[in-house]
Amino acid sequence: MQLQNELTERLGLRYPILCAPMGAVAGGRLAAAVSRAGGLGLIGPGYLGTDWLDAQFEAAEDVRIGVGFITWDLARSPERLDAALAHKPAAVMLSFGDPEPFLPAIRRAGARVLLQVQTLEAAERAAALDVDFIVAQGSEAGGHGADRGLFPLLPAVVDAVAPIPVVAAGGIADGRGLVAALALGAHGILVGTRFYATEEALGHAAAKTLLVSGGGDATVRTQIFDIVRGLSWPSGFTGRALRNAFTERWHGREANLRAAVPQEQPRYAQAARSGDLNTAVVWAGEGIDLVHEVLPAATIVERIMREADAALRNLTRHAPGP
């Protein structure tokens, strides 16, 4: 299937598929694999520093990739943006916080700007800024996000920010989702969790196994993993994760967890170090129902395009035109 539009043209892609900058999971190998396959991979430093960025750009071996920051955390150590821009990323994605202070430097470096929003109101504010693309992220997404469902949010954002191209994010894991996103007015998709369950993604092999075996019914949006780690996320944002013993114990008891942080934080940190995923978080989107095996990232890109082609043929067969 051929699919060229303002997104693929401005980013120089064969396919309108972006790999989400999942913090500490989307490293250089994954990003480069997605880019080589025709999409665009974005590395995700999360809360990590310039050393991680340099190492992951190196791991990408000069393949054209992008990078995505947690905006409020970037503001705490903004030197990371300069470190990333020194590697000439194709695009910089900013999510969760005030992007304005960072836009001039990204522009000067010649990178495209992707701004991720979670509400219609934030999309309207984003449209007033100098950005190339707006990413509309639904509540279905793994990791941090907010409460609006992608299906109605996406066309509302498309209408509100036109003619800025919109990328759909949150719970998209196959080619049916690509065609649905395009039907709702998006120019492409940003895929996270599906690319977590790849050979190239960083992170515990045990986490990838859980993504394959787990289901969307067993994910939850929660603040508890931020509370226990002492992270000061702005209000309104939660993280979608697999339910585990830690969510069973603390989700819905946030005030109690805040009071227990002095005891719980070191225990949590130890569990995270040792890979105890009954306690430590595994971020996961609701799209994991569609994740049945760990695959090479390139296979996923090819499969999405093949599935999209089939979905489109199916649509036109059902609806042969007026």
Place this chain on the structure above:
Amino acid sequence: MQLQNELTERLGLRYPILCAPMGAVAGGRLAAAVSRAGGLGLIGPGYLGTDWLDAQFEAAEDVRIGVGFITWDLARSPERLDAALAHKPAAVMLSFGDPEPFLPAIRRAGARVLLQVQTLEAAERAAALDVDFIVAQGSEAGGHGADRGLFPLLPAVVDAVAPIPVVAAGGIADGRGLVAALALGAHGILVGTRFYATEEALGHAAAKTLLVSGGGDATVRTQIFDIVRGLSWPSGFTGRALRNAFTERWHGREANLRAAVPQEQPRYAQAARSGDLNTAVVWAGEGIDLVHEVLPAATIVERIMREADAALRNLTRHAPGP
């Protein structure tokens, strides 16, 4: 646009568009208007009794319509099913509770069965029953529902219950949504809130005005309107409503509201009677961003099909095939 499939064929429809049985809002006039326009309207008795059912079937003037029940509430006064079946509905939809006791009577009456589910696990259980269609309802829906986002839930349900045709519900308000639902594997759509803002819908004119002026960012899934009315909804279900002074006061303070029910219930009932929508609930889905005016129901059906045609042409233009 022509669009015929197992859903339209088995229900005898021109278009795969169903009007949701919104409790006390989807009456006979609305249901008949949607059916006359080529879809299928379902009346929604909600917690109301046989008098209401008889009156609304009469208001539909022998146009072929369906009816949808809150299953756990139907179990409290099951004579309502017989009253409805006496009117020879085209279909009976059951949501929220155990449908099994009601299926034989519906079958004997020759009506089609639509079973609405909110999780993949419930869909798997539904597929083992004798039902014609499964409705996959996303969290975006107005009124009662649960937590899963439609975009990833829908294809997972389609895969799990095949070959049973699936209808998509929750936050769908235009033709882009119809095409997206078809791309994700649905056979049609169930539309609620968009049909609430019609001339034919029951309910306060002031509520319809709020649906037009309001936005999806300002809706919330909450239990408080059930708590204050003393309704015993099964756990896991909440209702999506417009935020108002009552949600600002009580949402997140459910335990306090439970304790205050003796004082709050009569005040709430008075507000509901007098149409004070700062207190009384206005159920609304996240799709209200796409609702810009109160229209005749037939206009909405025609518009959805026209928009779907445009969305499909747009898709095939972007993706001219392999």
